[in-house]
Amino acid sequence: MASLSEKVQDVFNEPGCEVNQVKGEKERKKGCSKQLTPGAAAGGCAFDGAKIALQPITDVAHLVHGPIACEGNGWDNRGAKSSDSLLYRTGFTTDITELDVVYGGEKRLYKAIREILDKYDPPAVFVYQTCVTALIGDDIDAVCKAASAKFGRPIIPINAPGFVGSKNLGNKLAGEALLEHVIGTVEPETTTPYDINIIGEYNLAGELWQVKPLLDELGIRVLACISGDAKYHEVASSHRAKAAMMVCSKAMINVARKMEERYGIPFFEGSFYGISDMSESLRQIATLLVQQGAPADLLARTEKVIFREESRAWEAINAYRKRMEGKRVLLITGGVKSWSVVSALQEAGLEIVGTSVKKSTAEDKEKIKELMGEDAHMFDDMRPRDMYAMLRESRADIMLSGGRSQFVALKAKMPWLDINQERHHAYAGYVGMVELVKQIEQALYHPVWAQVRQLAPWEEQAASNDQPGLRLDSQYPSTQVALNG
Amino acid sequence: MAEVTTSRKACSVNPLKMSQPLGAMLAFMGLNHCMPTMHGSQGCTSFGLVLFVRHFREMIPMQTTAMNEVTTILGGMDNIEQAIMNIWDRARPDVIGLASTGLTETKGDDVDAYLKLIRAKHPEIDEMAIIYVSTPDYVGAFQDGWSRAVVRIIEELATPCSVKQLNRINVLPGCHLTPGDLEEIREIIEAFELVAVFIPDISGALDGHIPDNFTPTTLGGTTREQLHSMGAARATIAIGEQMHAAAIELEMKTGVPYTVFDRLTGLAANDRLLQHLSSLSGRPVPQKYRRQRSQLQDAMLDAHFFTGGKKVAIGAEPDLLWSLGSFLAEMGCELSAAVTTTHSPLLEKLPIAEVLIGDLEDLEARAAGCDLLITHAHGRQMAERMQLPLFRVGIPTFDRLGAAHKLTVGYRGTRDLVFELGNIFLSHAHEATPSTWSPEPINCSSDCGSSCQGSGAGIPAPTSMAAATV
Structure with missing residues (x-):
């Protein structure tokens, strides 16, 4: 069994990733995320990333082996939806004590697994390693092996304790665990020529369900989504799929590539965000399936669905276009690929005045340049202070970002829309894009903006008193007194 | 008298507890121009940040020393130094509040020594206070982290003052109080022509207001000047048993005498406060509060029909549990289950047979047959399963608005709480049906047991218990 550091090096050496391959040997060893700066860092740890990637598997008990912080401070806080089991939303942790730190926590972990099996009877238990238990040397591989046998x-x-690196690395280590212990351990009951895997889609706000009806209509079966709304046995039997789609940048590229290597499942990288991206993804799925032996009529049927859905979506979006034309968007995203959202928003008539590329690859950046022109404003790491200034000075009309920077926009009294992990609205597929445009329109034209930007009457007075030459009787311009003005 | 027991399970399921460093972070958020910082892996800060952002719906300044595997083994001094200097360069705070985590405590970083060395190396940061508190994740809970941090703030910054401010009162609030609660207490104290200085004061930064400019640090709270002049106050009022140690520390360092109020929810509890303020200030209790007291009495009379005999299960940190549990008992409710996170001398005094230090799975197992669940937002899954109303209290409350302004102290806050709880019971009243008094066996599921046995003879059988959350 490879040690954790070997595994980390293994995922840093990713032949499926072009960015990785142009790096030198030394640079590659450092990994794909930049070294963190103490006192100026943001973002989750590797454990966080592993949990994000795997917790959407709904019928598994996710047991966190560590002190209370790792689970107690953040459980049940994500929007991955389930069509069936709710066990994944139950928080399990060994909540280790000082005594465990001194004597080791392996026994407690073993007992915890037994308690979970007795009480909740899940098809599998995932045991997450954390910093403290890794540091004291608890061998979770050995405990899991013994418990499996018993x-x-x-x-x-x-094995993705927080201190080995970033969220992105955690995603990949989670993928490694699936490859090593789960995928290929169970045979599916039946297979069809239309079986696909979707890798790196977490069904946040139920987004998978915005796409699935179209796949159902085409007769395409999602053998396993890794990991949104997935069941353990689906992931375990996913090695029999005919083709795979890799979503969400390169977070789980190791899973897609190794499944291609081991099981001959070809994959492509695609996105469900944006109309043209969605169509392209459907096309690619159909093409790969046909290449793998599915009847060729799938291609024509797919084109038909694409035509119908695009027409519908355009019609719906065109209704908004007039009110959206020329509105400027500041786009700060993490996991969702910037360029796919950029093209989607441009489709709706919006102007993108800047986008973050912190987690984007060089290839992503090229695509953004293609879309936004050579002088595209790409920020590697935009400080909240700068976002605030940009909004305050009205260089953008709305900010789309993750929950973390929500209040930067709101305190500048500017519209904001959540497009990350904790979002409540689903934006995938054709319907999702229409929903996103609708939400942006609603945010831009909401009546609160005029009200919260309005100075109090006494502030108006003070402001105009400060300006010499302004006469007292001009202090209350009628438009500002009118409530609906 | 309650027996306090600790859950013997190896696996905690659906945690009620949050970790110590997070409590310390919240305390530091009550200091003005402060940068709360965790000495740990970046995930420690990230989880806490998300939790606070979702609860307060505010920008949360919080940093990390971003420890990794190698720096953990080699010791975190370089990381602490870099973090302090980066924060200094970027934000120029008045204070850095630094809390250790499970990771760095397991390694055994001697942070006090590190800070001495860093201070010696960087005289340019002399004017910035750095308060370090040791808060391993695997000991205690959120409330302990808060009280330890406040003790450390006092140890570091309180000094005896020869010139006294006769109308000044130090208030040491527990972490179970909301920014809204602090505002109410301030108003009460000011009504006696006294000046209240809260240490720490989360009503400054987390009360949900719109600042004029962007600030990378906390944007309100106890100022440096106020911290240095703690010793000038005439008296200290501590609210919650968790603040007892801080109050003693403050008296030992500055000679300012203290009084601990175990809670400020309920009629008698507030009578004690107002009587105390009256004798401190030499002023009669203002008319406004006499009126509010009378309103509270009236509210209690109106509500007692609906609260009497109701069974309530509470999962909360000790001081919050004590406040609400004691108050509910005063309203005639029966505490049928109490689960908490950490030890406190108050637990044994609760009017219930057993107080368990445990998790929400324990609470769920003990809450069968209850009329109401009271815990934080994580109780939502349990409430849905049990089809019981959930009254959300404490941190985190991420699925409701206005958590920062929830008011449960003072006559006015207690009055509103009486109404709110009364309304929950009212809206879940069981209507009689033709079969209610029928001699035939009543088809009643096990989890509505109490409604069937609870209220004496002629029991209405619930035909449907709507799942509802409040």
Whole structure:
């Protein structure tokens, strides 16, 4: 069994990633995320990333082996939806004490697994390693192995303690755990020539369900989504898919590539965000399936669905276009690929005045340049202070970002829309794009903006008193007194 | 008298507890121009940040020393130094509040020594206070982290003052109080012509207001000047048993005498406060509060029909549990389950047979047959399963608005709480049906047991118990 540091090096050496391949040997060893700056860092740890990637598997018990902070401070806080089991939303942790730190926490972990199996009877337990238990040397691989043998149930070690690196690395280590312990361990009951895997889609706000009806209509079966709304046995039997789509940048590229290597499942990288991206993804899925032996009529049927859906979506979006034309968007995203959203918003008539590329690859950046022109404003790391200034000075009309920077926009009294992890609205597929445009329109034209920007009457007075030459009787311009003005 | 027991499970399910460093972070958020910083891996800060952002719906300044595997083994001094200097360069705060985590405590970083060395190397940051508190994740809970941080703030910054400000009162609030609660207490104290200085004061930064400019640090709270002049106050009022140690520390360092109020929810509890303020100030209790007291009495009379005999299950940190549990008992409710996160001398005094230090799974197991669940927002899954109303209290409350302004102290806050709880019971009243008094066995599921046995003879059988959350 490879040690954790070997595994980290392994995922840093990713032949499926062009960015990685142009790096020198030394640079590659450092990994794909930049070294963190103490006192100026933001973002989650590797454990966080592993949990994000795997927790959407709904019928598994996700057990965090560590002190209370790792689970207690952040459980049940994500919007991945389930069509069936709710077990994934139950918080399990060994909540280790000082005594465990001194004597080791392996026994407690073993007992915890037994308690979970007794009480909740899940098809599998995922055990997450954390910093403290890694530091004291708890061997979760050994405990999981012993527990699997004793209880006859897959107990899967997820070796991604927070201090090994960033969220992105955690995504990849989670993928490694699936490859090593889960994928290929169960045979599917039936297979069809239309079986696909979707890798790196977490069904946030139910987005998978915006896409699935179209796949259903085409007769395409999602054998496993890794990991949105997935069941354990689906992931375990995903090695029999005919083709795969990799979503969400390169977070799980190791899973897609290794499944291609081991099981001959070809994959492409695509996105469900934006109309043209959605169509392209459907096309690619159909093409790959046909290449793999599915009847060729799938291609024509797919084109038909694309034509119908695009027409519908354009019609719906055109209704908004007039009110959106020329509105300027500041786009700060993490996981969602910037360029796919950029093209989607441009489709709706919006102007993108800047986008973050912190987690984008060089290839992504090229695509953004293609879309936004050579002088595209790309920010590697935009400080909240700068976002605030940009909004305050009205160089943008709305900001789309993750929840973390929400209040930067709101305190500048500017419209804001959540497009990350915790969002409540689903924006995938054709319907999702229409929904996003609708939400942007609603945010831009909401009646609160005029009200919260309005000075109090006494502030108006003070402001105009400060300006010499302004006469007292001009202090209350009628438009500002009118409530609906 | 309650027996306090600790859950013997190896696996905590649906945690009620949050970790110590997070409590310390919240305390530091009550200091003006402060940058709360965790000495740990970046995830420690990230989880806490998300939790506070979702609860307060505010910008949360919080930093990390971004420890990784190698720096952990080699010791975190370089990371602490870099973090301090980066924060200094970028934000120029008055204070950095630094809390250790499970990771750095397991390694055994001697942060006090590191800080001495860093201070010696960087005289340019002399004017910035750095308050370090040791808060391993695997000991205690949120409330402990808060009270330890406040003790450390006092140890570092309180000094005896020869010139006294006769109308000044120090208030040491527990972390169970909201910014809205602090505002109410301030108003009460000011009504006696006294000046209240809260240490720490989260009503300054987390009360949900719109500042004129962007600030990378906390944008309100106890100022440096106020912290240095703690010793000038005439008296200290501590609210919540968790602040007892801080009050003692403050008295030992500055000679300012203290009084601990175990809670400020309920009629008698507030009578004690107002009587105390009256004797401190030499002024009669203002007419406004006499009126509010009378309103509270009236509210209690109106509500007692609906609160009497109701069974309530509470999961909360000790001081919040004590406030609400004692108050509910005063309203005639029966505490049928109490689960908490950490030890406190108050737990044994709760009017219930057993107080368990445990998790929400324990609460769920004990809450069968209850009329109401009271805990933080994580109780939502349990409430849905049990089809019971959930009254959300404490941190985190991420699925409701206005958590920062929830008011449960003072006569006015207690009055509103009486109404709110009364309304929950009112809206979940069981209507009689033709089969209610029928001699035939009543088809009643096990989890509505109490409604069937609870209220004496002629029990209405619930035909449907709507799942509702409040």
